[in-house]
Amino acid sequence: MSNQKLNNLKELLKKLKQDKGRCFIDSCGRKSIGSHTISKSRILEKLQENDEKLGVILLHLEDKTNVDFKHRTLSTYQNSERRLIKKGKSSASVFYGFCVKHDANLFQELDNETYSNTDKINFLHAYRGFALYVTKSNDQFSFLQNKILENSIRVENPRTEDLNQGLEKVSHVMDQIDDNLQMQAQKTTSWIDKIRVLIQKDIVVDETELRKSINRQLSQLNEDILFPIPGYVFKKKIKKIIDAAYLKIGVPEKRIPELENIVNHRIKENRRIKSIFNSAVLKKNYNVIDYVSRPIDGIYNITGNFVFCNSRKELFSLTFFPEFETKKTQVIIASLEDRQETLNQLKTIDVLEYKKLLSSIIIHQGTNVFMSPSFFDQLDEEIQKEMVSEKSTSNLRILNIFK
Numbered sequence: 551m552s553n554q555k556l557n558n559l560k561e562l563l564k565k566l567k568q569d570k571g572r573c574f575i576d577s578c579g580r581k582s583i584g585s586h587t588i589s590k591s592r593i594l595e596k597l598q599e600n601d602e603k604l605g606v607i608l609l610h611l612e613d614k615t616n617v618d619f620k621h622r623t624l625s626t627y628q629n630s631e632r633r634l635i636k637k638g639k640s641s642a643s644v645f646y647g648f649c650v651k652h653d654a655n656l657f658q659e660l661d662n663e664t665y666s667n668t669d670k671i672n673f674l675h676a677y678r679g680f681a682l683y684v685t686k687s688n689d690q691f692s693f694l695q696n697k698i699l700e701n702s703i704r705v706e707n708p709r710t711e712d713l714n715q716g717l718e719k720v721s722h723v724m725d726q727i728d729d730n731l732q733m734q735a736q737k738t739t740s741w742i743d744k745i746r747v748l749i750q751k752d753i754v755v756d757e758t759e760l761r762k763s764i765n766r767q768l769s770q771l772n773e774d775i776l777f778p779i780p781g782y783v784f785k786k787k788i789k790k791i792i793d794a795a796y797l798k799i800g801v802p803e804k805r806i807p808e809l810e811n812i813v814n815h816r817i818k819e820n821r822r823i824k825s826i827f828n829s830a831v832l833k834k835n836y837n838v839i840d841y842v843s844r845p846i847d848g849i850y851n852i853t854g855n856f857v858f859c860n861s862r863k864e865l866f867s868l869t870f871f872p873e874f875e876t877k878k879t880q881v882i883i884a885s886l887e888d889r890q891e892t893l894n895q896l897k898t899i900d901v902l903e904y905k906k907l908l909s910s911i912i913i914h915q916g917t918n919v920f921m922s923p924s925f926f927d928q929l930d931e932e933i934q935k936e937m938v939s940e941k942s943t944s945n946l947r948i949l950n951i952f953k
């Protein structure tokens with residue numbers, strides 16, 4: 551491992567740490583507080599339902615921070631770590647973006663009043679979506695530093711082969727699980743136990759730390775799963791844990807410059823987004839974004855606020871939420887670039903096409919998305935599967951969650 555390259559990357563990441571935990575508005579400098587990207591009282595609270603085991607909850611579609619070497623992305627906005635979890639409203643949609651003063655000053659209209667279709671309100675929805683997107687980068691950079699770089703020094707480990715053999719045995723065990731088997735909690739526990747025994751017996755490298763880490767991840771596994779879980783999804787989850795163990799052996803040298811490029815690109819993009827939004831909000835110059843606001847008739851118990859990219863890799867924010875007073879589901883799509891043409895098409899396409907397009911974005915790239923458990927239950931099975939799957943299928947455009 552070339553220490554110089556590794557050190558460069560480490561230095562770069564260290565600099566970024568200075569930004570972490572500070573208000574999104576650079577000139578402010580105060581500590582950021584945990585705040586909601588979606589109104590707790592007007593929206594999240596109303597999507598909650600009783601769960602026998604967990605009390606009052608809603609379902610949260612989120613992506614976990616990871617580094618995707620294959621697609622060379624730092625973010626997981628590519629669906630690489632999607633999961634559906636149950637949460638109470640108080641921790642739902644929280645991010646550390648703004649300080650106590652700016653959070654209250656900027657967003658109180660969004661959080662407490664009925665939606666109005668004005669430049670200012672639409673700007674603020676997009677602002678919050680992009681602020682979440684940029685803030686998440688910092689978590690990703692920390693993750694990269696703590697979980698990957700710290701372990702990369704172990705690349706010369708002479709006992710790597712032993713680890714490989716142990717992990718291979720684990721994959722053999724997984725081959726015995728049928729893809730279409732519908733697994734209940736008990737069933738997965740017995741498989742996890744089997745895998746754990748193998749790890750105990752056969753993985754000799756780094757006995758304490760690596761084993762502990764795999765075991766810890768295995769124990770957490772069942773907490774994240776909604777049962778029954780199909781065999782193929784369960785296997786995927788196990789595979790991810792195993793892959794992470796491989797990763798611990800070290801980052802291949804040739805990946806370091808790649809990672810540096812990814813990080814640099816993301817930093818540049820984030821700075822640009824920040825400076826455009828922040829200067830606009832300070833000057834109250836709300837027309838710097840292009841947007842379309844087109845509601846859907848009826849209440850759908852699903853909400854979200856996130857940034858997605860289209861096939862041309864252009865970034866847009868999507869905000870959508872049920873508005874109970876007007877019996878409409880408000881939808882705002884915005885861009886920092888001049889995308890008036892693309893956005894105008896959204897104003898005029900057929901309503902069914904519009905719903906399918908939104909569904910496809912939510913199913914494919916949705917994160918920071920919340921829904922009531924009963925809304926999820928009534929979705930087509932295909933959509934439910936697609937929401938937590940890693941690879942999108944080609945017929946995605948025909949799926950519609952707004953029926």
Ligand SMILES: [Zn+2]
Nearest residue numbers: 573578649652
């Ligand atoms: Zn502030």
